[in-house]
Amino acid sequence: MGDLVENKEWYVAAYSPEGVPTSDHLKLRTVSLSLAHESIPDDHLIVETLLLSVDPYLRGTITGTLEGLFIPQYQLNQVLTTFAVVRVIRSKDSKYSEGDILLNGYGLVAEYSIVPSSHIIRKIDPANGISLSDYLGSLGVPGFAAWLGIEVLGNPKPASNVFISAASGAVGMIAGQLAKIRGCRVIGSTGSDDKVKLIKEKFGYDDGFNYNIESDFDAALSKYFPDGIDVYLDNVGGKMLESVLNHVNKNARIPLCGMISQYNKVWTEREGIRNLLNMVGKEVRMEGFMIKSYLHRFGDFVKDMEKYLQEGKIKPKSKINIGIENFLESLNSVFSNSNIGKVVVQVKA
Amino acid sequence: MGDLVENKEWYVAAYSPEGVPTSDHLKLRTVSLSLAHESIPDDHLIVETLLLSVDPYLRGTITGTLEGLFIPQYQLNQVLTTFAVVRVIRSKDSKYSEGDILLNGYGLVAEYSIVPSSHIIRKIDPANGISLSDYLGSLGVPGFAAWLGIEVLGNPKPASNVFISAASGAVGMIAGQLAKIRGCRVIGSTGSDDKVKLIKEKFGYDDGFNYNIESDFDAALSKYFPDGIDVYLDNVGGKMLESVLNHVNKNARIPLCGMISQYNKVWTEREGIRNLLNMVGKEVRMEGFMIKSYLHRFGDFVKDMEKYLQEGKIKPKSKINIGIENFLESLNSVFSNSNIGKVVVQVKA
DSSP states (O other), X not given: OOOEEEEEEEEEOSOOOSSOOOTTTEEEEEEEEEOOGGGSOTTEEEEEEEEEEEOGGGGGGGSSSOOTTOOOOOOTTOBOEEEEEEEEEEESSXXXXXXXXXXXXXXXXXXXXXXXXXXXXXXXXXXXXOOGGGGTTTTSHHHHHHHIIIIIXXXXXXXXXXXXXXXXXXXXXXXXXXXXXTTOEEEEEESSHHHHHHHHHTSOOSEEEETTTSOOHHHHHHHHOTTOEEEEEBSSOHHHHHHHTTSEEEEEEEEEOOOTTTTTSOGGGSOOBOOTHHHHHTTOEEEEOOGGGGGGGHHHHHHHHHHHHHTTSSOXXXXXXXXXXXXXXXXXXXXXXXXXXXXXXXSOO | OOOXXXXXXXXXXXXXXXXXXXTTTEEEEEEEEEXXXXXXXXXXXXXXXXXXXXXXXXXXXXXXXXXXXXXXXXXXXXBOEEEEEEEEEEESSTTOOTTOEEEEEEEESBSEEEEEGGGEEEEEOTTSSOOGGGGTTTTSHHHHHHHIIIIIIIOOOTTOEEXXXXXXXXXXXXXXXXXXXXXXXXXXXXXXXXXXXHHHHTSOOSEEEEXXXXXXXXXXXXXXXXXXXXXXXXXXXXXXXXXXXXXXXEEEEEEEOOOTTTXXXXXXXXXXXXXXXXXXXXXXXXXXOOGGGGGGGHHHHHHHHHHHHHTTSSOOOEEEEESGGGXXXXXXXXXXXXXXXXXXXXXXX
């Protein structure tokens, strides 16, 4: 039997309860895979991976303990999965043909894979003016999270004061632009002066600050929010969240999208928030969300976002790292201050 | 001019930013007041105070700093106000007559006062089988808070698992009974074995625990909530809230009614909550509320609660301290473990 390929894939070698995962935890291996048409069941596809989405939540799949994000843990030796843009090589589903480009919701972090067609989220038209990496960014997990945080949970009125942390990250950059489309005053925090410049000049934030320089968050929020905060999309948790609670307006909303400053710590070592009592007096609503609970809204989101992208109302930014070998380094990069925008690994052009 | 009376009243002598307020902060004085009909403007009443409501939130009016509950601070020398049951002595409002018994939303903590009739919430029918103290408890501030926490914000389904802290307090005892009426499984925490007995035998809780004995809250919640917590009405904040966040079910709701364990501390000394990341993974909604924002629902609440009281479906409990001299001691008692149910000061029979 022919059609055998060498297939590189990233798997979980050991759990990583705290700290940044290393090559002790995630390892690359090469296995043989048959790409023969007869080797796959009906309603399955053989695909080659073009692009892999690199998202902070993946950190939660290899802690080895179910807490915090409560994401099912990968078993040891299991290959990682993520959102992926793939191209069909062989199809046993009449809906898809060889050469189709698809968005796979459970893409294996591998060069090739055999996919039940139920895992496919949508077909991608490569001629519609949207770059493929945007299907993993503004049209993928982080874009959907940003849309849910602003459009559904935060729901700011025009002229509201909106604050977004990790403002130049994959979620933050989209969230800020969505809030601007709603007519809000939008301020972001991010980790370098260059990134502050970026969120203002490229993403249209009204202003922003570098939390490494303006490290007295209470003072910074007093300066940038003289009229208080109406909506805070929290992407970081910790001290920034605590400081925000000292500046909230009545009925402020705080969608909790993730807490990147806290992911690499066991919970007892995380920063405690001491001023939740402010939530009583200011009648604040804080609400965590996971995109998997809102899949019934994915179509609405795609419709909005494709329009904004095609009209140029939302300008995304991606960092494309070439080569599946760079997956671990790419995952770690989203926890570092060097990260800007959406991180994608390009496996094949 | 006659009708002069000696009028005892409690006023703010000094702010009390932390700790339990003492006689340095709240003082009793005697002033002269004219009870002559001609001494009051139109649409005003002269009333004598029968009962005064003693509530934890009053602590927030004399911290001297606007944080936490964000309640306007009394000025120094100002007389305290609270919900009060009063009797009309003189009336310059055709809606009210001498002898009427009224619920005053801004009752001065004084024996007599001159009241704009706009402060009157309702007329009380003393013959309807409801004791006067219940108008300050189950039908007053704590009853309304309990109703909002369960009926409006928590909104548990039948058979949901509901947890209530400070379960034998003025809010908790009503909240637990409301959740039972909804068909929930209701567990309470409270500070003594006698109070655990009380919430089970008198208030109908399914079970309860003494947090001073079962002081490993995580272990206690594992034991009493093997299926997790769907709704937690938080009255205490601090470590109990943190432990609850380790036991929440998906889409759990946490109405924040007040945080009695934290009121007597400046915010930087309060207990930090380290596991808010669980709110993301479990998609928890936590929401603070103040009754003043829900006054449009007060009529609905009264209708429900009067029915429950008259049908015996809700059994309240009050501690009536006799004599306005005991107001400060009564206020401090609501922060102590000795407190059970609603605390009221009876000024006049």
